[in-house]
Structure formats: structure tokens, C-alpha cells
Amino acid sequence: RKEVEQDPGPFNVPEGATVAFNCTYSNSASQSFFWYRQDCRKEPKLLMSVYSSGNEDGRFTAQLNRASQYISLLIRDSKLSDSATYLCVVNKGGSQGNLIFGKGTKLSVKP
Amino acid sequence: EPEVTQTPSHQVTQMGQEVILRCVPISNHLYFYWYRQILGQKVEFLVSFYNNEISEKSEIFDDQFSVERPDGSNFTLKIRSTKLEDSAMYFCASKPGPLQETQYFGPGTRLLVL
Numbered sequence: 001r002k003e004v005e006q007d008p009g010p011f012n013v014p015e016g017a018t019v020a021f022n023c024t025y026s027n028s029a030s031q032s033f034f035w036y037r038q039d040c041r042k043e044p045k046l047l048m049s050v051y052s053s054g055n056e057d058g059r060f061t062a063q064l065n066r067a068s069q070y071i072s073l074l075i076r077d078s079k080l081s082d083s084a085t086y087l088c089v090v091n092k093g094g095s096q097g098n099l100i101f102g103k104g105t106k107l108s109v110k111p
Numbered sequence: 112e113p114e115v116t117q118t119p120s121h122q123v124t125q126m127g128q129e130v131i132l133r134c135v136p137i138s139n140h141l142y143f144y145w146y147r148q149i150l151g152q153k154v155e156f157l158v159s160f161y162n163n164e165i166s167e168k169s170e171i172f173d174d175q176f177s178v179e180r181p182d183g184s185n186f187t188l189k190i191r192s193t194k195l196e197d198s199a200m201y202f203c204a205s206k207p208g209p210l211q212e213t214q215y216f217g218p219g220t221r222l223l224v225l
Binding site: 031032041042043044045046048068087091092097098099100101102103104 | 142144152153154155156159161167200202204206209210213214215216217218221225
């Protein structure tokens, strides 16, 4: 099983659509979970951390299910500017917190 | 807002040559990292660095790689004898301390080995 596995995508959606990204991770020692976005040929940028209780930031909602080792991201009312690759990221555990990345799911929002 | 910076943005080198990639982490951060991303592939961890020594390294980080913090601001990655498969985007990242989980990434150095 891959350490972090995501939907392969790509997702092509119209503006205003709701998009859901799914992710599973294999390391039960992971304590921190994130969604990053990466624009083409740019660095990963933190979109949001993911907490056990679930968290929301505007149009973005993240959920974590530790029992099933599953993470999700929901984008509501998608905008053209949401077009990017969305990376599911977990930490390895320990104070160093080395990050383990999924391969990412590419999202294209069309007018 | 403080940022991680990296130089150069692009580097082209011949196979077998040495390259040094430079990073300036955010000034009050204590943990430093190098990651790489081969074109079309996922971001992969290379090495973490804390308290002037390597904390952890991946299988990718073999004897050809080394890191150094030569002064209070720079953090460098050296590849001694580059191979074609070292061509990738190299990202430096830093975080403030052990209790903070978020890592902040620099813009990357695109390395092309010919």
C-alpha cells in the first residue's frame, strides 16, 4: 500500500461546482495532516491543516477519519483560481515531522 | 511575511559536476528540510536538519548528497557528482520548532543535469 494515496484525477469541473478530494494514508503513527496546493512548476503551499474534528476555512472543508486513515477535502463554489494540484500530506511522526506527500490530484475549473 | 528563499532558481549542469543549492530559511526557524520533485512525480523527502546535524535522511540521500549550515542564515544542499536522474525541482523548507507542524517551502531550484 502506498504511504499516501490520492484520487489520480484530473478533475475538470465548471465554475461553481463542488469538488471532493479523497486520500488514504498507511502510517498509523502520523499525527499531522495537511492539504497543500501546488500550482504548475511552483512550490507546495499550505492550504489547510486537517484536524480530527474536521475544520472549515471559507469554501474549503477538511475531514479526518483516523480509524480508517482517510482524509478528505471539499471545495464548494469552485473558482477559476482554484485550478491547481491538491496534495494530501501527512507527517511521518516524531518531532522532525518529515512530510510524506501524495502524488496529488489535478483540478481544472472551467468557465 | 517572512519567506524561505532559494538560489539559483534554475541550474543547468553537466553529468558528474558538483552543484550547490542554497536556501535561506525563515530567520527564527530551527528545523530545515530538503525535498525533491522529479517532473510529473510526487514530492519526496530527502533530509531533515536540526541543531547543526542531520536528523533523518531518506534512501535517496546517498553519499553523493550533503547538507550544511555554514552560517546563521544559509542552508545548502550539495550534490557531489550529479547524475541524469538528479534532474528535479529541489525544495527547501523550514519550521519554527518541534511543536509546530507546518513547514514553509521555498520556491525551489530547478536542476537539469545533461
